[in-house]
Amino acid sequence: MARAIAFDAYGTLFDVHSVRALCEEMFPGKGAALSQLWRLKQLEYTWLRSLMGRYEDFWAVTRDALVYALKNQGVTPVEADLDRLMGEYLRLSPHAEAAEALKRLKEMGIRLSIASNGSPAMLDAVVSNARFDTLLEAVISVDPVRVFKPHDAAYKIVTDTLGLPANEILFVSSNGFDVAGASHYGFESVWIQRSTGQMEELGVQPRHAIRFLTDIPALLA
Amino acid sequence: MARAIAFDAYGTLFDVHSVRALCEEMFPGKGAALSQLWRLKQLEYTWLRSLMGRYEDFWAVTRDALVYALKNQGVTPVEADLDRLMGEYLRLSPHAEAAEALKRLKEMGIRLSIASNGSPAMLDAVVSNARFDTLLEAVISVDPVRVFKPHDAAYKIVTDTLGLPANEILFVSSNGFDVAGASHYGFESVWIQRSTGQMEELGVQPRHAIRFLTDIPALLA
Incomplete structure (x- = not known):
């Protein structure tokens, strides 16, 4: 798990x-x-x-x-x-269920991080504005590798930072292309479909497809 | 020139x-x-x-x-x-002015080619359906390099095939991202704006911007 x-x-x-x-x-x-x-x-x-x-x-x-x-x-x-x-962009609203999902997962003892295209300054601002900083172990930006998702290097920095193999990390995204890239790289991928999502036709399927971030704890049970 | x-x-x-x-x-x-x-x-x-x-x-x-x-x-x-x-896709209509532009350029003694993402079979079909085959010296597909535009390799195959440096080749595209990639690679780029075009904001500008393919001969004069 x-x-x-x-x-x-x-x-x-x-x-x-x-x-x-x-x-x-x-x-x-x-x-x-x-x-x-x-x-x-x-x-x-x-x-x-x-x-x-x-x-x-x-x-x-x-x-x-x-x-x-x-x-x-x-x-x-x-x-x-x-x-x-x-x-x-420095104060984007969190999705409605994000805070609750992060808190419950943190209470379960799961290590939580962000893996984003955002620059470090942008991520710091938006994370701190949402008061997510105390819930996250790491905020990982692609900036040091100077290439964006879904290039493998943008995912490798996540496994390198967390010190875990990809298949021991759940990678959660609502963006179809990102789920495809994460699956291709080897993460256990979770697609957040919300109400309007349509998966991309890229020859890779998410391991899990759920509606809300608050559906994640059930995947871990 | x-x-x-x-x-x-x-x-x-x-x-x-x-x-x-x-x-x-x-x-x-x-x-x-x-x-x-x-x-x-x-x-x-x-x-x-x-x-x-x-x-x-x-x-x-x-x-x-x-x-x-x-x-x-x-x-x-x-x-x-x-x-x-x-x-x-095997019989797409040529744009209205395409045949006339190719004929005039051929008469001027210019070497004409296609440089496309299309697979060889798709390109052969559409070129032959439009009766452009006798006007073109080469139909160059990215397929041998297995990467699409605007990756440099998708442009390098053009200079390799034509045996000319990039700055001696006019690269003509109506697609903003393609013009950006071609400019970045070093071609003398020509953006066909037609009526609705808006250039992409990618930090690269086309060398020339014209409305129609039939405006190309004037660039060569």
């Missing part, structure tokens, strides 16, 4: 679409489109930069993606707006 | 959304959504499989993307439907 869990951050513990409200306030009628496109391009740019060997950290990539989204919606990106919207 | 041109195939010479009509005929009301999502996932899966080191050829990836798109639209994928829709 797995004694350690690595959680993806963005989309899994934290709701990336909690930026929608500010997008809508600043650009009425465009909040949903901006939020969707911002996230889509953020992911695409992590993949494309990794493939081209042009790594920039997640903060820079997220800002570039925001610039694309604003232009696409007919908004000229200006520094003040970019700074204000990027600030939301 | 460049004496050779490498054209991207899908989206640049050939209209990937020429599948929309058959999608709409088979699944009324869903043609546009299926066509968009099919293309989006096709590209995502090339990037993700390349990053994971799980290469499958473009035919397999395109079929996987179609499965995702159909499921997303509430359609159960069955073999006969998949086969019929995949068949469209």
Whole structure:
């Protein structure tokens, strides 16, 4: 049975679409489109930069993606707006059940960590804002290996940091591509499907598929 | 001045959304959504499989993307439907100005080639269906290097095949990520913007940005 869990951050513990409200306030009628496109391009740019060997950290990539989204919606990106919207990434709301899930797992004696594309500064801010710091043993960023998920190196840093083989670690993500990458690397993968999830067709299936983070303890029983 | 041109195939010479009509005929009301999502996932899966080191050829990836798109639209994928829709990829319509552009460039004595993610069999079919075979010196697939654009290896096969340095080759694509990858590799890049194009924010700009393939001869003058 797995004694350690690595959680993806963005989309899994934290709701990336909690930026929608500010997008809508600043650009009425465009909040949903901006939020969707911002996230889509953020992911695409992590993949494309990794493939081209042009790594920039997640903060820079997220800002570039925001610039694309604003232009696409007919908004000229200006520094003040970019700074204000990027600030939301430092205080993303945790998903509703995240705190309860982490607390219960911690009480069970499971070693808990985050394994994320985020830069260390971004992760520190969002983790501390959610008061998750005392629940987590490690907050692991891909930044030292300068390549994003689902490249193997972005998962190897997790096994190296935790000092455990991949098959003794539960890797939890709501992002289909991340679950695929984690499964490919050898983790015992858990896909958080929530209500809208559709698994990617990448020839790898998650070991477990559940609706909520609070369904994890039952997997460990 | 460049004496050779490498054209991207899908989206640049050939209209990937020429599948929309058959999608709409088979699944009324869903043609546009299926066509968009099919293309989006096709590209995502090339990037993700390349990053994971799980290469499958473009035919397999395109079929996987179609499965995702159909499921997303509430359609159960069955073999006969998949086969019929995949068949469209062997006879995609060329963009309206493609034949004229190729003919004029050939008359100017420029060496013309295709540099594509497509598998050799897919490219042969679509090129021969459009009667472009006599205009092209080479049809170059990434398949031998088993990684998709924008990885450097997918561009190196072009310079290797043509026997020219990258900066003596014009690389033409309507796909922003491909223009970025080609620029990064060192080609003299040409972005075909058509009416709707928005360049990706990847820290690389195309050397030239034009509306139509028929604007290329003026770049060479």
